[in-house]
Amino acid sequence: MNIVINEELRAYIDPLTPNEYAALERSMLAEGCRDALVLWGDTLIDGHNRLAICQKHGIEYKTVQNSRFGSIEDVQLWMIDNHLARRSVTDFQRGVLALRKKEIIATRAAVQQESSPAPAADVADSAAEPGAEAPQAGKRNTREDLAKAAGISSNTIGQIEKITKTAAPELVAAVRAGTISINAAAAVASLPASEQAAAVAGGRKELQQAAKQVREMKAASKPPKPPKEGDTAEVSGAANTVGNHSAQDGSDVSLLNRRISELSAENAALKEQIAMLSAALEDARRAA
Structure with a gap:
């Protein structure tokens, strides 16, 4: 036949x-x-x-x-x-x-x-x-x-x-x-082709690390969610309350200023971390 x-x-x-x-x-x-x-x-x-x-x-x-x-x-x-x-x-x-x-x-x-x-x-x-x-x-x-x-x-x-x-x-x-999971591969696929190839050449651990770094950078780059209407009203009310009490007790203003300083420091640390991750990824690509 x-x-x-x-x-x-x-x-x-x-x-x-x-x-x-x-x-x-x-x-x-x-x-x-x-x-x-x-x-x-x-x-x-x-x-x-x-x-x-x-x-x-x-x-x-x-x-x-x-x-x-x-x-x-x-x-x-x-x-x-x-x-x-x-x-x-x-x-x-x-x-x-x-x-x-x-x-x-x-x-x-x-x-x-x-x-x-x-x-x-x-x-x-x-x-x-x-x-x-x-x-x-x-x-x-x-x-x-x-x-x-x-x-x-x-x-x-x-x-x-x-x-x-x-x-x-x-x-x-x-x-x-089966060297990398579908979920991790989808993250690594966001990188330039040369960096993807370098991560693959580095083996399973290098691929997992690249996927982790991509996820962390995406999470850090996401803008904060805008407050809902109800949340805005609560914040405004809280601000008014603080303003009223601040006339009587300056310690409230000090607490707010200190919290603002803490948040600014955290924001700067996050930016530094993103820069370090980007530099590490670039070093890995060059090393490959």
């Missing part, structure tokens, strides 16, 4: 690690090829590793046809949902697959809008339901929908999207390898 290998489809899903491939090979040598290879016509869409192992060791295998696909995008959507159903898929892989599904569905929705006179509100753009092969009316392709379909949180989806858009290749590889 002539089986065609489409390299685009083979590369669409992350390959097995060497350990995973070796485990699959041992299992097939002991038990044979239990799952049928899935074909779309002559094209293999599921079972690339199993086919290679069968051909290497002369193991018999079966095939099954899936003829309901109308395009390569249909096949890709099926591959995504099929892979998301597996327990061995990491959270990062789940997020990447969910974002790929989002892109396919969004592209289809855009084409449908251009070719259909229907109002935009009626154009479906949802990827929430596993197994969906075409947009369905009345649904939205929200981050929550993607997270639910992928089995991860919407916050994780947002972090993975940031990583895929701004992370250097070295940082993406570190996340895939």
